Amino acid sequence: MPRLLLLWLALTGSALANDRLPVTQVRFSASGERVLAVTQGARDGSGFGTAQVTVLSTTSSRVTFQAQRTADQAPGHVLTDLLAAPATRAALSGLAGRPLSRPRYQRVYSVSFPRWSDATPPGQTQVTPVALWSRAVPVRLHVVPLPSDCSPELLPPGERPAGFILSVNGQEVWRDRALPSGRACAARYTLERVDVQGNRVLVTVRAYGPGFEGPDATALFVAVTLK
Incomplete structure (x- = not known):
């Protein structure tokens, strides 16, 4: 190269x-x-x-x-x-x-640093219409609590470890059944970006977990071929 x-x-x-x-x-x-x-x-x-x-x-x-x-x-x-x-x-x-x-959807944050309030907690669903082709289709991010070995003192009061289920236009493209070690303390999620070429899609999700001062928002990528 x-x-x-x-x-x-x-x-x-x-x-x-x-x-x-x-x-x-x-x-x-x-x-x-x-x-x-x-x-x-x-x-x-x-x-x-x-x-x-x-x-x-x-x-x-x-x-x-x-x-x-x-x-x-x-x-x-x-x-x-x-x-x-x-x-x-x-x-x-x-x-x-x-x-x-060029993303078909790109979240714009009001401040440059992550806040817990930016993301969706367990038990709630974020639904975002995204114009992948000629019309907008729903991208559904459902956050679910999952067992984890995360030390409770690492998370703010009221937060708990969670994973997510992601669907695009009704097609489930990702489901966490257990939390990987790198996301043991992830507690909230939000949709950040959606890119598409034909029927191939890359979805960027942010996982919110404890960081240096407040939450870290780590990029997770889900790549899929839509039916």
Whole structure:
């Protein structure tokens, strides 16, 4: 992958200094069978730049590649170094040169830092109409309490660990039956972004859990082929 292309990829989008690291890039392969999501920004607390590259299959909904790098550098430089790694370059074959996706839905937050009130608690449902094609269809995010080994003192009073069920136009595309270790203390969720190419869709959900000062809002990606 040419260095100029690496730099172009790294500088596309903005980087913000908070603990809701922005999704700066989404790119579908020509066939739509794979999709790339990039997050980058500065870590709250340390101020270090960080970047993550995630490649997903829209056929199997699996993450086929993921790499992350954090360093005492600007986020754009961190991403450039991450993209230059041989494993990343190989994983992005057929994706790196593809055009940026324009989201069909993009949540706009009123403040730059995450708040618990931004997201949906267990027992409630967030329904968002999204114009995927010629008309809007409902994207339904239902948050459900789930057992977890999260220490109760890590969460604010009244919050409890939870997962989510996600459906698009009535098609269930994700269901948490147990919480993975990385989301043991996730307590709330919100829909942030929806990208589409044909009938291939990438949904970005934010998981809210305890962070440095207030909640962290971690990006989760669900890739699917809609029927």
